[in-house]
Amino acid sequence: MASLETASPALDTLRRVFGYDSFRGEQEAIIDHVAGGGDALVLMPTGGGKSLCYQIPALVRPGVGIVVSPLIALMQDQVDALNTLGVRAGFLNSTQDFEERRLTEAMFQAGELDLLYLAPERLRVPATLELLDRGRISLFAIDEAHCVAQWGHDFRPDYLGLSQLHERWPDVPRIALTATATEATHAEIANRLNLGEARHFVASFDRPNIQYRIVSKADPKRQLLDLLRNEHTGDAGIVYCLSRASVEKTAEFLVANGIPAVPYHAGLDARTRAENQSRFLREDGLIVVATIAFGMGIDKPDVRFVAHLDLPKSVEGYYQETGRAGRDGLPSTAWLAYGLQDVVQQRKMIETSEGDDAHRRRQSTHLDAMLALCETVTCRRVQLLNYFGQRGEPCGNCDTCLTPPESWDGTVAAQKLLSTIFRLQKERRQKFGAGQVIDILLGRKTAKVIQHDHDTLTVFGIGEELSEAGWRGVVRQLLAQGLLAVEGDYGTLVLTDASASVLRKERTVLMRREQEKAATSKAAKPKKAAVDLPAEAVPVFEKLRAWRGAAAKEQGVPAYVIFHDATLREIATALPKTLADLGRINGVGENKLAKYGQQVLDALEG
Template sequence: MSDPRALEVLQRVFGYESFRGEQQAIVDQVIQGGDALVLMPTGGGKSLCYQVPALVREGTGVVVSPLIALMQDQVDALTELGVRAAYLNSTQDWQAAREVEQAFVAGELDLLYVAPERLLTDRCLALLERGRIALFAIDEAHCVSQWGHDFRPEYLGLSMLHERWPQVPRIALTATATEATRVEIAQRLALDDARHFVASFDRPNIRYRIVEKNDVRRQLLAFIRGEHEGEAGVVYCLSRSRVEETAAFLSAQGIAALPYHAGLPAPVRAANQSRFLREEGIVMVATIAFGMGIDKPDVRFVAHIDLPKSVEGYYQETGRAGRDGLPANAWLAYGLQDVVQQRRMIDDSPGDEAYRRRLGAQLDAMLGLCETVDCRRQRLLAYFGQRIGPCGNCDTCLEPPQAWDGTVAAQKVLSTVYRLWKERGQRYGAGYIIDILRGKRSERTAQYGHESLSVFGVGADLSETAWRGVLRQLLALGLLTVDTEGYGTLALTEDSRAVLKGERTLMLRRESEKSAARGRAASRGKTELPQLPPEAQALFEALRNWRGEVARNHGVPAYVIFHDATLREIALARPETLEDLGHINGVGARKLEAYGQDILERVAGQAA
C-alpha cells in the first residue's frame, strides 16, 4: 500500500501532481525499508526516487555521488525547494566541513551528498555512526562495473554499507545497464535481496541520426547552424587534442564553444562547466570525462564526431539531450577511419584476450547500430533487452536507406586485398585499395606495376564514397581486419573465404541520395520545439528574462529556479491566482512563496 506522505511531499516540495511510471513503487519500497536497484533513463526522474523517501523517513538521506564538481548545483537546487541539503567533499575548507558535520549529527539535514572516496574514510564513517541515516542512495551505480564505460574503483568498497548499517535501506540508481551489468551491480554492492525496477529505456523526444563522415568539422558546423543556432549542446570527441581543435574551430566560426577534458587544469574545467550550466546557448566540446550527472534540462543536441566505443556509452551520452522532454537531437558522424582506428585500439589494448573480446563485442554492437537498415531506436533498445515497434523519429524511419546485394562488390574488394598482398607480400590502406578498384592511375600504381593486376579498374562503376561505404561495412562485419603491424592497412579474415567462394550472400546498406546530402549539410527535417501562440511566446520570453535575473542574483543556473517546461506551461495557462499557479508542474510550496507574486505580476503585465 502506498504511503500517503510520499505524494504529499512530491506535491508540496517538488510541485508535481503525481508520480511517473514506477517512481511510486520505488519510493514505497524504500520508505518501507527495502533495498532497490533502479534503472531509469536520464531525465526519467531518478533523483525523486531517493529524495522523496529521504524526506519521509526519519534521519538524513546519504547520497553517494562521484560528481564533486556538481554537488554544489545539486544542493543549490534542493535549497531552492526548501530542502535542508549539504555536501562533504574536498572543495570545502575545514570550517565549512565541520559546520556540515555538526548539522548532520544534530539531525538538521534532509540530504547529505558525499563522494565515495570521502565516505570510505574512517573519519566519515565515524561521523555517520553519530547521526541517524534515513537511507543510502548510490547514484551512477554503473560505476561499480569493471566492464563498464565509467568504472570507478572506489565504488567497489560500497558493499560495506550493508554490513555496517544492515537496517538502513539502500537504493542504487543508474541510467544505463545491460542485464549482465545489472547482475554485476547487484553482486558488487551486496544488493542480493533488492527489488529491481527497470523502466523503459526509450527517450521518444530524442531523434537519432547517424551520417557518413565527410569533412566532419564542416558537417558539425552546418548541423549546429542549421538546427541549433544559439542553443545548448554537447559535442563528444575521442581525444583531448580533437576536443581543443574542434572547440577552437567552432569558436572561430562564432559558436560559443568551450573545451572540456581531463587534461585541462581543474580550475579551467570547473569554470567551463559552470558557464555551460549557468549561461544560455553554450556548446561544450568534450571527451567522455564530461557529462555524468549533468542536470541541465535544456540541452537541445548531443553530437558525436568520433565513433563511441560502446552502445552503453552512446546511450548514456545521448541521454543528456532533452531532459526536459522537449524535442532534441542525437547526431553522430562516423566513417571508415573510425572503424580502422577502433579496431587498432582494441588490438593494441593492454588487457588479456578476454578483455579484448569484450571490447570487440561492444564495438560490433555499436557498428551494428550504425549500419542497420532498420529503425535505430529498435536496435538501440534491443541492446538493453527492450522490444518496440518502429519509432518514426530516427533517420532510418524518416528516410529509409536501401539494402542492396553487395556480394559481388565485396568479392571485388576482398580479391583486391588478396592480390595486393600476394603480389608484393604487402598490405595497403583503404584509400589505395579504392584507387585500384576504380582504376585510378598514379605514380605509385605505375611504380608497383599494379595497373596490370586483373582487379585494376573492376570497380569503376561505383564512386569513391560508395566504395568507402562497402569497405566500412566489411570491416564492421569482420570480413576485413586491421593489420596491427602496419598503420591502417587491411587484411583478410577467416570469414572472407566464404564470400570469395560465393558461399555467402551479403546485403549491404546504401544511403539514399537525400540522406547522403543531409550528411554534408543541415537536415531539412530538423526537430523543432512545439510552437507557442504569439501572446504565450511573448510571456514565455518575459518569464525567461525574469528567471535569468533571479538566477544571477542567487548565483545558480537558471533551470534551478524553474525549467523551461514550467515557464512554457505558465505562459499557456496564464494563472491569475497563487492557487492556480500552485497547480503548475514544478511549482512547489517554497517556490510559490518565493516567486509566486512576481510571476503573477508578469502574467498580468503581459496581458495589459
C-alpha cells in the same frame, strides 16, 4: 486523484515540495518500497525522474539520506537545487574548507539535514564512517551505480567498496540507480554492491523525445556547423570528440563561426574545467565540446542536442551520452557522424589495448554492437532497445524511420575488394590501407600505384561502378561485418577467416547504400523548443526566461534551479493571475511559490 488530506506522505511530499500532482511510471512503487525499508536496484533512463526515487524516501523516513555521487564538481549545484525547494541538503567534499566541513558535519549530527551528498572515495576515510555512526541515516542512495562495473565505460574503483554499507549498517535501506545497464551490467551491479535481496525495478529505456540520427562522415566539423545553424540556433548542446586535440580544434572552429562554445577534457587544468562546466550549466545557448570525461551527473534539463564527431566505443556509452539531451522531455537530437576511419581507429585501439584476450574480446563485442547500430537499415530505437534486452516498435522519429535507407546486394563489390586485398597479400606479399586499395579498384594511376606496379594487377580498374565514397562505405561495412580486418600502426587491410566464404560465393553480403550527400529532410528536423506553444504565448515564455536568467545570475545558480523550461512554458500558456493559480502549475512547490511567486506574477504583468 487523492485529495491532499488523504494523500500518502510520499505523494504529499511530491506535491508540496516538488510541485507535481502525480508520480510517473514506477516512481511511486520504488518510493513506497524504499520508504518502507526495502533495498532497490533501479534502472531508469536519464530524465525519467530517478532522483525523486531517493529524495522523497529520504524526506519521508526519519534521519538523513546519504547520497553517494561520483562527481564532486556537481554537488554544489545539486544541493543548490534542493535548497531552492526548501530541502535541507549539504555535501562533504574536498572543495570545502575546514569550517564549511565542520558546520556540515554538525548539522548532520544534529539531524538538521534531509540529504547529505558524499563522493565514494570519502567512504574509505575512517573519520567519515565514524561521523555517519554518530548520526541517524534514513537511507543510502548510490547514484550512477554502473560505475561499479569493472569493464564498463565509467568504472570507478571506489564504487567497489560500497558493499560495506550493508555490512556496517544492515538495517538502513539502500537504493542503487543507473540510466545505463545491459543485463550483464545489471547483474554485476547487484553482485558487487551486495544487492542480492534487493527488489529490481527496470523502466523502459526508450527516450521518445530524442531523435537519433547517424550520418556518413564527410567534413564532420562543417556537417556539425550545418546542423547547428539549420536546426539548433541558440540551443545548449554537447559535442563529443575522441581526442583532446579534436576537442580544442572543434571548439575553436565553432567560436570562429560565431557559435559560443567551450572545450572540456582531462588535459585542461582543474580551474578551467570547473569554469567551463559552470558556464555550461548557468548560461543559455552555450555548447561544450568534450571528451567523454564530461557529462556524468549533469542535470541540465534543456540540452537540446548531443553530437558525436567520433564513433563511441560501445552502445552503453552512446546511450549514456545521448541521454544527456532532452531531460525535460522536449524534442532533442542525438546526432553522430561516422566514417571508415572511425572503424579502423577503434579496431586498432582494441588490438593495442591493455588487458588480456578476454578484455579485448569484450571490447570487440561492444564495438560490433555499435557498428550494427550505425549500419542498420531498420529503426535505430528498436535496435537500441534490443541491445538492452527490451522490445520496441519502429518509432517514426529516427533517421531510418523518417528517410528509410536502401539496402543492396553488395556481394560482387565485396568480392572485388577482397580479391584486391588477396592479390596484394598473396601475390605481392604486400599490405595497404583502404586508400591504395580503392585507387586500384578505380583504376587511378597515382604515383604510389605506379611505384608498386599495381596498375598491372588483374583487378586494376574493375571497380569503376562505385565512387570513392561508395567504396569507402563497402570497406567500412565489411569491417563492421567482420569480413575484413585492420592491423598494424598504419591500419592496413587484411582478410579474415570469414572472407573466404564471400570469395567462394558461399555468402551473400547485404549493405546499406551510401548517399553521396545526405538530403536534409524537413520531416527529419526536430521541433524547436517553443514550437508547440500557442503563438501568443511565445513572447510571454521569452519574457519569463529573461526574468529567470536575471534571477539565476543574481543568485549564482543555474537557471533551471529556479524553474525548468517546461514549467515556464506552462505558466506562459496558463497565464495565472494569482499565487493560488500559480501554485497549481507543475514544478511550482510551496517553497518556490513563496520565493518566486510574486516575481513571476510581476513579470507576467510587466
